[in-house]
Amino acid sequence: MDAHFGTPAVPTVRVPEWDTVVATAVVRTDPEQKPLGATLKAATGRLASFKWDAWRADWQAANAAKAELKLDDAALARGSVVYRRWCLQCHGPSGAGDPAHAVENGPMPRDYRQGVFKYVTAFAPPNLPKKGLGAAGKARRADLKRTVRYGIEGTIMPAFPSLTEQELEDAVSYVIHLSVRGEAEFATLAKVTNVAKYTEETPEYVGIELDWLFVQNELWVLLNWGLAAKYPIPVPPEPFTSEPERLKSAVRGFKLYNSSEFGCASCHANYGRVPQLKWDAWATVVQPRNLTLGVYRGGRRGEDLYARLYGGIHPSGMTAFHDRVTAAPPGTPDKIWDIVHFLTALADSSDLRRIQQLDPEVKIEP
Ligand code: HEC
Ligand code: HEC
Structure with a gap:
């Protein structure tokens, strides 16, 4: 050595x-x-x-x-x-x-x-x-x-x-x-x-x-x-600059989060508020993050969250969702950005109220 x-x-x-x-x-x-x-x-x-x-x-x-x-x-x-x-x-x-x-x-x-x-x-x-x-x-x-x-x-x-x-x-x-x-x-x-x-x-x-x-x-x-x-993760620039567009994107993100295509809830049960302990590569216990708190270890900017969802968290076993992007036809909204906008709204009570007003299907137990 x-x-x-x-x-x-x-x-x-x-x-x-x-x-x-x-x-x-x-x-x-x-x-x-x-x-x-x-x-x-x-x-x-x-x-x-x-x-x-x-x-x-x-x-x-x-x-x-x-x-x-x-x-x-x-x-x-x-x-x-x-x-x-x-x-x-x-x-x-x-x-x-x-x-x-x-x-x-x-x-x-x-x-x-x-x-x-x-x-x-x-x-x-x-x-x-x-x-x-x-x-x-x-x-x-x-x-x-x-x-x-x-x-x-x-x-x-x-x-x-x-x-x-x-x-x-x-x-x-x-x-x-x-x-x-x-x-x-x-x-x-x-x-x-x-x-x-x-x-x-x-x-x-x-x-x-x-x-x-x-x-x-x-x-x-x-x-x-x-x-x-x-191979840096190709993070496309923030697609929406206006507030209404961002909120609509967050509503789509809510649906994707709960869809079987993404299945975030299978690990982050009740948005991560329910413990679902897992092992990471070092055999230490990890808790899929409580996503209602807005505390992100890898950075809180939109592009940080985008990269996390794209590449997953390899040693912790969090899924990489990269293939969902490549499958999105050109011109359609970027699904990962939609989820990122939802995550941001989830941790912000006034945003959350606004997306719930926009679409009554967005139901999140307090
Ligand atoms: C197979 C289980 C699993 C799935 C599926 C999963 N996650 Fe995770 N996620 C985890 C674990 C475990 C952690 C905590 C990793 C750690 O602390 O080491 C985590 C952490 C995170 C973080 C925190 C990142 C940071 O910087 O702190 C975010 C955000 C996140 N997940 C969002 C999502 C979203 C959104 C989805 C669905 C698109 C999803 N996760 C699907 C297991 C999963
Ligand atoms: C007080 C204790 C402490 C000190 C001092 C400290 N670290 Fe850390 N470091 C940690 C802990 C705890 C983690 C794990 C965090 C986690 O898993 O989310 C970590 C994680 C890391 C990681 C892994 C990041 C990743 O993506 O997995 C790197 C790299 C790192 N530290 C570098 C450093 C360097 C370089 C220094 C000195 C300049 C330093 N640390 C000083 C406690 C410390």
């Missing part, structure tokens, strides 16, 4: 040289210590079947992602200082999250090591080939910057208005570093310990065999971060 990711004092993200990648893939010594001739023969066989183009493309994508995500040593060294000063007490030295700082009925300080985040505006097409643990739930740099600058409303994650722009950038690089490091380890262990999936061909993951598994995961984790950066 240290060879690839350094230490808190000297952090790094070291993508192995291309030659090393090939050598690790091909020259795997046999744990049974077969004679040299047999080992050479195995290596020649692996060399012949090594998918040069595919692996070179993945390796290049990992390097490109490292540059795009600003994971250079200088940024990480500065980020480590900011992190130790402001974040470590809650998120821990390895980014595992410190349960000692959990508060009752609130979410735990985030463990970054699964490589998934909740409040993101990235949504890679779900039908892309899945490498490693995949790109779902990865954040864009802009998302992490937003979280750190403004905090997470309704939780103990504070806002950091006084960090300079440079400190903010560096802290975000450091969070990504911890996340890449943690996920590469997590994905490797997940494979090694998944004994249920072992077959005759499964190699024994020790020595160079383990190195190769780790290198693959490191490349794929970086590649997936790069993919997330390439």
